[in-house]
Amino acid sequence: MPDTSPYRLPAAPxxxxxxxxxxxxxxxxxxxxxxxxxxTACDLPGIDDGEPDDAGATPAADADTEADLAVVAEAIDxxxxxxxxxxxxxxxxxxxxxGLSGLADLHTAHLDDLRAADAGSAPSSSPSTTATGVxxxxxxxxxxLLAAVRQAEVGLAAALADLAVDCRSGALARLLAMxxxxxxxxxxxxxxxx
Amino acid sequence: xxxPLEALQETLAAEHAAxxxxxxLGGRVPTDDAPELRVTLTAAYDAHRARRDLLVRLxxxxxxxxxxAAASYVAPAPLDTVEQVLAAAQRAETAAATxxxxxxxxxxxxxxxxxxxxxxxxxxxxxxxxxxxxxxPGQ
Numbered sequence: 001m002p003d004t005s006p007y008r009l010p011a012a013p014x015x016x017x018x019x020x021x022x023x024x025x026x027x028x029x030x031x032x033x034x035x036x037x038x039x040t041a042c043d044l045p046g047i048d049d050g051e052p053d054d055a056g057a058t059p060a061a062d063a064d065t066e067a068d069l070a071v072v073a074e075a076i077d078x079x080x081x082x083x084x085x086x087x088x089x090x091x092x093x094x095x096x097x098x099g100l101s102g103l104a105d106l107h108t109a110h111l112d113d114l115r116a117a118d119a120g121s122a123p124s125s126s127p128s129t130t131a132t133g134v135x136x137x138x139x140x141x142x143x144x145l146l147a148a149v150r151q152a153e154v155g156l157a158a159a160l161a162d163l164a165v166d167c168r169s170g171a172l173a174r175l176l177a178m179x180x181x182x183x184x185x186x187x188x189x190x191x192x193x194x
Numbered sequence: 195x196x197x198p199l200e201a202l203q204e205t206l207a208a209e210h211a212a213x214x215x216x217x218x219l220g221g222r223v224p225t226d227d228a229p230e231l232r233v234t235l236t237a238a239y240d241a242h243r244a245r246r247d248l249l250v251r252l253x254x255x256x257x258x259x260x261x262x263a264a265a266s267y268v269a270p271a272p273l274d275t276v277e278q279v280l281a282a283a284q285r286a287e288t289a290a291a292t293x294x295x296x297x298x299x300x301x302x303x304x305x306x307x308x309x310x311x312x313x314x315x316x317x318x319x320x321x322x323x324x325x326x327x328x329x330x331p332g333q
Contacts, residue, residue: 170301189326
């Protein structure tokens with residue numbers, strides 16, 4: 001008799017885990033999600049499992065891969081300034097730190113995964129909380145800072161969801177949509193609320 | 195990974211279960227005891243019912259017969275306290291988020307946009323039900 005429990009909802013497909021002999025191109029896209037089990041080589045057209053990069057690849061598949069790497073770079077460019085804004089708000093008003101720590105940690109985790117995916121490509125020119133320090137906040141009033149952070153986070157979640165629609169890989173789309181959902185959860189939990 | 199149509203059907207099957215579950219949970223919460231939870235459960239029920247109807251349309255638009263609800267479901271147990279009802283709803287919504295994340299991966303274009311919106315909606319509802327935020331809701 002089939003299990004009809006409402007808790008047995010269909011689960012998401014999982015990745016195949018860490019592989020040996022990753023090519024550079026494989027590593028570019030698979031690296032951030034090997035730990036998550038989201039993106040795997042087989043998820044992205046043009047990605048192989050250790051064969052030479054051009055073995056079996058087609059120009060169209062390569063184009064898809066390149067397009068997705070561009071989406072990863074766009075995602076990094078979207079997250080970095082918001083992460084920096086959160087850090088700047090905390091620097092300007094340290095009392096905000098407890099309420100914003102969830103968002104700060106979330107962005108750090110997301111950027112780590114995105115940057116791992118982007119490894120080997122040109123470094124981002126956007127400000128980074130780790131590479132360039134924390135830019136000063138324009139305001140020092142905590143309520144104003146929080147409102148600005150919240151607005152930026154709402155915009156970032158929407159941008160990540162849009163990027164999910166734009167990318168070729170379903171696994172990357174899932175990752176980006178989950179990032180947006182993570183921000184939504186932080187905001188729902190009260191992060192950035194006055 | 196599922197085909198887009200398989201993902202739609204799997205998500206629809208999950209929505210049938212969610213609609214049934216929220217109806218069951220709503221019946222376990224006396225209005226006087228936990229009015230806020232009653233409102234939350236009703237809102238969740240309405241949201242899942244609307245998404246179920248949308249998925250039925252999407253499957254039909256794709257030329258397939260939508261999967262039907264199961265003849266019966268097994269209610270989680272125990273559901274004797276408000277806390278137990280809340281926990282059951284939280285688990286169901288977390289599972290729904292996972293299902294929607296799979297739908298995101300298996301869809302394209304506007305279908306994927308709808309799936310992502312469903313994922314984000316479920317993720318927020320998890321927190322509204324007292325769940326903790328996750329780094330990757332739906333994972």
